[in-house]
Each structure stands twice: as structure tokens, then as C-alpha cells.
Amino acid sequence: MAEFPITLTTTPKQPPADDTLRFGNVFTDHMFMMEYDDGRGWHNPRIVPYAPFSLDPACCVLHYAQAVFDGLKAFRGPDGRIRIFRGPDHAARLNRSSERLCIPQIDPELIEESFRALIEVDQRWVPAKPGTALYIRPTIIATETFLGVHPSHSYLYYVILSPVGAYYAEGMNPVKILATDTHVRAVQGGLGAAKTAGNYAASLYGAEEAQKAGFTQVLWLDGVEHRYLDEVGTMNIMLKIGDEVITPPLNGAILAGITRESTLRLMRDWGLRVSERQVAIDEVVAASQNGTLAEMWGTGTAAVVSPVGELGYKGERIVINGGKTGALTQRLYDAIVGIQYGTLPDPYGWARPLGNRQAAA
Numbered sequence: 001m002a003e004f005p006i007t008l009t010t011t012p013k014q015p016p017a018d019d020t021l022r023f024g025n026v027f028t029d030h031m032f033m034m035e036y037d038d039g040r041g042w043h044n045p046r047i048v049p050y051a052p053f054s055l056d057p058a059c060c061v062l063h064y065a066q067a068v069f070d071g072l073k074a075f076r077g078p079d080g081r082i083r084i085f086r087g088p089d090h091a092a093r094l095n096r097s098s099e100r101l102c103i104p105q106i107d108p109e110l111i112e113e114s115f116r117a118l119i120e121v122d123q124r125w126v127p128a129k130p131g132t133a134l135y136i137r138p139t140i141i142a143t144e145t146f147l148g149v150h151p152s153h154s155y156l157y158y159v160i161l162s163p164v165g166a167y168y169a170e171g172m173n174p175v176k177i178l179a180t181d182t183h184v185r186a187v188q189g190g191l192g193a194a195k196t197a198g199n200y201a202a203s204l205y206g207a208e209e210a211q212k213a214g215f216t217q218v219l220w221l222d223g224v225e226h227r228y229l230d231e232v233g234t235m236n237i238m239l240k241i242g243d244e245v246i247t248p249p250l251n252g253a254i255l256a257g258i259t260r261e262s263t264l265r266l267m268r269d270w271g272l273r274v275s276e277r278q279v280a281i282d283e284v285v286a287a288s289q290n291g292t293l294a295e296m297w298g299t300g301t302a303a304v305v306s307p308v309g310e311l312g313y314k315g316e317r318i319v320i321n322g323g324k325t326g327a328l329t330q331r332l333y334d335a336i337v338g339i340q341y342g343t344l345p346d347p348y349g350w351a352r353p354l355g356n357r358q359a360a361a
């Protein structure tokens, strides 16, 4: 186990009460930092008090968006133990995102250790109320000072932590999503499969339009024909038509969600018929009309499993399962959350407890 130098804050804050938590607006007392320079590699890993850092106005990430991040969660179970959900998988994905953005790889064990060491320092910030978690945000930004387009010669890796409640104001209640045939998030060959800052900038305009029209998020269709389902803003999309569960394949334009993979694994182990295949928006509309569209839901770390109660497309509103959470959606949510909080067995080894220590009371 790596040991990192730790500088503790002299002004610790009071964590907010669990039932006041929202998403991503409160941060803990410390952060993890490490730099990269060509020739030296990654160096100087350390835990320091959470604080702003300064960047040169010509810092290349501010101009050319060479940045990647990931997002995962740690949970405090009723047994008091803290578990990180699929840390090694998130570390591996951060490196895959980095590769696409010409950012140097980090030893995946070091990434995982950065999560564990930081959470250990800030463990009193891990909330306990069901539905809450500690969100972990590892980020890499290009830090060289230059104007001109080439991969940076220096980087900053940092990790911040945020105690969070439900991602959507709706909680586990169904969300409304709008399929847009005007805006596009990503195309095959582009950056869609990388968790990179620019993808979210690209999504803002369409998301604002959807919100103005009364929807929670956008359902992105493919960038060429505007016909096949890609994914939702921060979630992969799944639906059940008849007895077939369908989710779009990893085609290079969508993010390879770890919650997507977890739910696919569960459903296959439950013996369900699961297809990773293209699904056209017309197929969804037709299934709704002939009564076979049973359920639709999104998957993602932030919301875990989020039922879709309504789908907007070309001025029509399709209500799914009476606007209620479907049985399979609920079953998936319960199964994943049970593993995350340690209230169900974890046959896949997804939720690794932090150290052996019991949480402080």
C-alpha cells in the first residue's frame, strides 16, 4: 500500500447533515494532488487541504480542453464500513480516457490508492443515510503554458470528494427525457467514449432546450442519422421491449458506463434476454404504440438506476409504464444499492471495504 505525505487542514469544516445533501455542491477538507512533467513522469503524490489552485491564463487546458475525469462513489453501510464501488474499473477507465486525449497513463494501483488514502483522511465526511454517498472525482488537466495546439508536456492529477444525496431532484422517481434530432453529443471516431470535459460543454445547449421544454435530460441520438439511441446526458440508456432488454452497443460514441456493465452482468446472471444492439427511436415509438414498451431506465454512478417515465420526441410525449418505476428497474436498483451498502452479498467483488477499521461514530 502506497503511503502519501499528508498535510492536514488547520481549519476543518463541519460536514453537512445527511438529509441536507444535494449533488456536488459541498467538498471535504482535503484533496489529492500529483504532477506530471515530461522526463520526470508522475511525481509528488500528496494529500493537502482542499484549496483553490492558480493557473496561468495561458494554461493550455483553459484553451484546448485537454482534460479527463471520472466519477465513482464510496458508501457507508449500516455496518459502519465504507465501501468503494468498482474502484479498479474506474481507474482503468480514467486511463482509457487519458489515452484518447494524449494524456500520460497513471499506474492504476496508484489511482486506486489515491481514492482510498484520501477517503481515509476524510472518512468522517462519508454520509450514512440510505441514498447518500461520498462522490469521488479524479481529474486530470493539462497545465503547460502555451498557445498552440499540441499535447501538453505537463499535467495535474487531483482528486476531490463530495458528500452527495440524490442526483435528480426527482430522487428515484421517474425522469422525463427528450430525444433531440437537432443537437448531437458525439459521433463515432470522436470523443464520445472518453470522459472528457468537452463532451459536457457540447451537451449544454441541447440540455437547456430540453429543460425549457419541461424535460430532465436529453436522450442523444446518433450523430449521423439522428435515429439510433446513444445515451442520456450522464447515463447510459436501457429499455425493455417485450421480454428483451436492449441497450445500445459500445460503438465509440457512447461512454462505457460501469453501472451499465454492472446491470448487464446482473441481468445476464438472472437469465434475462439482454441485447447490446442498435435501437432506433422509431422502434421505441412503435413499441409504445403496440404496447410492448415495458420499461426504460438510465444507468450511471450519480443516479445509479433512474427510471424514465416519459420520453419526448418530435412534439409527442410517450408515457412509459404509466410514468411509474418498472419492476425490473426497481430490481436492478435494489440489487446494486444492496451491494454498494453491503446489505446484500457481493459475489462479483465490486464493493471493496476501506481498510479494516470501523467508522468513527
Ligand SMILES: *Cc1c(COP(=O)(O)O)cnc(C)c1O
Pocket: 071, 195, 231, 232, 233, 234, 235, 236, 255, 256, 257, 258, 259, 260, 299, 300, 301, 302
Ligand atoms: C459517466 C457517464 C455515464 C455513466 O457511467 P458510469 O460509469 O455508470 O457512472 C454515462 N454517460 C456519460 C456521458 C457519462 O459521462
